[in-house]
Amino acid sequence: MAIERRALTEDELAAALRELPAWEVQDGKLHRELGFADFSEAWGFMSRAALVAEKLDHHPDWSNVWATVVIDLSTHDLGGIGTLDVEFAHRVDALAG
Amino acid sequence: MAIERRALTEDELAAALRELPAWEVQDGKLHRELGFADFSEAWGFMSRAALVAEKLDHHPDWSNVWATVVIDLSTHDLGGIGTLDVEFAHRVDALAG
């Protein structure tokens, strides 16, 4: 993982969001809600996203209710949205297909 | 699973809570926050709780941030806390050790 871990500038965040149309900034975090067919499909997604989190050593705030998964990404100690949040968001998009 | 799926009376709920000291009622749901050593341990717990959910065909509202898992249990179509929520809570307690 050669991703430099740092906060984004406002311009970088704006650019990142253009590449991440399913995401928005909510309460200072990258936010996406994903809908699946049922719990099983949601859980299959979460199991893969957990691998991503551990691989990046960067973990989401996330919640699940039945077939819905909500993800909020920020880098606590950097006080905002950072490079790893953007990377995580792209990987979520790849998994969500 | 021979558990009759129905709402609890107030007396039943009070009795159930006496058996579930780690849980409280919050916004009309059975609520527990669990702390683990790290994400891996939290995820191991969630992976086992997912099996319980699918086995009971009763799924939690739950969220995870790093080593913390928050669980809220209610039975939406019964308009409150039901027998399966109590069963799920006991199984969470057994998994949490």
Place this chain on the structure above:
Amino acid sequence: MAIERRALTEDELAAALRELPAWEVQDGKLHRELGFADFSEAWGFMSRAALVAEKLDHHPDWSNVWATVVIDLSTHDLGGIGTLDVEFAHRVDALAG
């Protein structure tokens, strides 16, 4: 789960196999090998199949190497292939897409 748990007759097994073209009988077990794009995709499948196993209370002999999952199904105490093996195989096929 209203599936009666019992061994299959030879005729029933032959009929079941016609509905399960990806499966064969190997060493007295229903056998399928599944290939995925990578470990993550294989693991997402396994995480969903684990839910099926726990829900049916019927668990596979299975193995994983990177992107490959091999599943062998039999009902030990019935001494062969049973109704739950066939049900599990169909659910695997549904998950494998």
Place this chain on the structure above:
Amino acid sequence: MAIERRALTEDELAAALRELPAWEVQDGKLHRELGFADFSEAWGFMSRAALVAEKLDHHPDWSNVWATVVIDLSTHDLGGIGTLDVEFAHRVDALAG
């Protein structure tokens, strides 16, 4: 992960095995069989070991039957047991408690 990925010399392997009493060399692989209370506990372990595999980018040959998990570790392209196999084995031991 600052672990240099390379094959072990015979002396290094012998030394590694002294630190890994639950493991033996079988068919040229580091081999351990783990027993759990039931499928749920075995699955909780596997879910955590999957995180390790993805984090190390080093994946086991493993199989599961109900409460038993068998793990075989080798580094295919190095033609034998390597540094990452030893690291993975230590992490398995830590998870198995």
